[in-house]
Amino acid sequence: MHAWPASEVPALPGKGRDLQIHDTATQGTITLAPGPVARIYVCGITPYDATHIGHAATYNAFDLVQRVWLDTKRQVHYVQNVTDVDDPLLERALRDNQDWTELAERETALFREDMTALRMLPPQHYIGAVEAIPGIVPLVERLRDAGAAYELDGDTYFSVEADPHFGGVSHLDAEAMRLLSAERGGDPDRPGKxxxxxxxxxxxxxxxEPSWDGGSLGRGRPGWHIECVAIALDHLGMGFDIQGGGSDLAFPHHEMGASHAQALTGEFPMAKAYVHAGMVALHGEKMSKSKGNLVFVSALRRAGVDPAAIRLALLSHHYRADWEWTDAVLDEAVARLERWRAAVSRPDGIPADALVEEVREALSNDLDAPAALAAVDRWVERQIATDGEDESAPGLVSRTVDALLGVAL
Structure with missing residues (x-):
């Protein structure tokens, strides 16, 4: 499966700072100092309703991670999956009387278009669950043969007791886990487990339902969590720098995935940091497919909204915060974009070297994008109010906003 085209990331003078980021597993802020190549895995969409603002907010957060790392002169090895076969996808296809493969392909294509418009840097490896099945089957067989998995009426289950670190990502008690498991694709009440x-x-x-050859497992299809584990281990190995996604993935998805990988390899941890983006609400409720209260990036684009304004609306909220999408949020972003473009369109301006460091400092501090926007706002206000003489300043600000925030002025 192919990703989307990458926009050019301008090089800035000097060098960026190592990223300090909140880690769900340790429940605190840690400093990540990868080697020459930083490794990140971000869980992708289930392609039946793409791309809503909640999706965009999550991928914007991890786009910022990449930009911070690139500014430190590192390379970034970024992997993302597409869950192109799963119960919700099949249910939507059945409801709408569509072929499930056509639905998945159409929504994945739309997702690519939206990511391109929003200038999200693409993954080096963009892998669908279906194409990963040949690598998934041997991992399930290994877990079964090691006693970490068992069969129940033809299905194969992972035993969470096989990983002594189970629970160490989400830190939830058993009852909370059981409730979330029932809400998020699990089957805690199935007899015999x-x-x-x-x-x-x-x-x-x-x-x-679709099925594939599972070798000694028989025909079937993979579970949700083992899909990401197989892809991550194949392309990144254990101990990669960031496992990312929305906060609703901390349990069960990232918790279970970590346990699968740790039971398979005997190594700990699967990822150095588990990083989770907040949820976006609309009309007081979390934006979700099940509620049908979605604002789509493609619909905004069709209505003539500049993708750069959409991106500024996302950046105006801290990535870990839960927030609400409103017309006012978008209106403010549109106005900010106009001010910034007017400021950098002048032939000269006030010096901007300090601004570069302010934006770097903000983003290295747990991706504090609102603080970065405020720093640019202050420069813009001074630029509009003052006759500057630095001919290089407007261009430097444009490159900084592009390189570190992904907004083209």
Whole structure:
């Protein structure tokens, strides 16, 4: 599966700072100092309703991570998946009387278009669950053969007790885990499971549903969590720098994935940091497919909204915060974009070297994009009010905003 084209990232003078970021697993801020190549895995969409503002906010956060790392003169090895076969996708296709593969392909293509418009840097490896199946099957067989998995009526389940570190990502108690498991694709009430929290690794073929050759597992399809584990281990290995996604993935998805990988390899941890973006609400409720209260990036673009304004609206909220999308949020972003473009369109300006360092400092501090925007706002206000003489300043500000915030002025 191919990703989307990359926009050029301008080089800035000097060098950026190492990223300090909140780690869900340690429940605190840690400093990441990768080697020459920083490694990040971000969980992708299930392609049946793309791309809403909640998606965009999550991928914007991890786009900032990449930009901070690139500014430190590192390379970035970024991997993202597409869950192109799963119950919600099949249910939507059945509801709408569509072929599930056509639905997945169409929504994935739309996602690519939106990511391109928003200038999100693409992953080096963009992998669908279906194409990952040949690598998933051997991992499930290994877990089964090691006693970390078991069969139940033809399905194969992972035993959470196989990983002594289980629970160390989300830090939830058993009852909270059980409730979230039931809400987020698990089946804690299924009779015969060794532990209600045990997640499915391989689902035996069901009538009328797609299935693939699973070797000794029989025909079927993979569970949700093992999909990301197989892709991440194949392309990044253990101990990569960031496992990222929305805060609703901390449990069960990232918790279970970590346990799968740790049971497979005997190594700990799967990722050095588990980083989670907040949820976006609309009309007082979390924006979600199940509620149908979605604002789509493509619809905004069709209405003539500049993608740079959409991106500024996302950047105006800290990535870990839960916030609400409103017309006022977008209006403010549109006005900010106009002010910034007017300021950098002048032939000269006030010096901007200090601004570069202010933006770097803000983003290295747990991706504090609102602080970075405020720094640019202050420069813009002085630029508009003052006759500057630095001919290089407007261009430097434009390159800084482009390189570090992904906004083209």
């Amino acid at each position: 060794k532990n209600p929290l045990d997640p499915m690794l391989w689902m035996a073929a069901r009538p009328g």
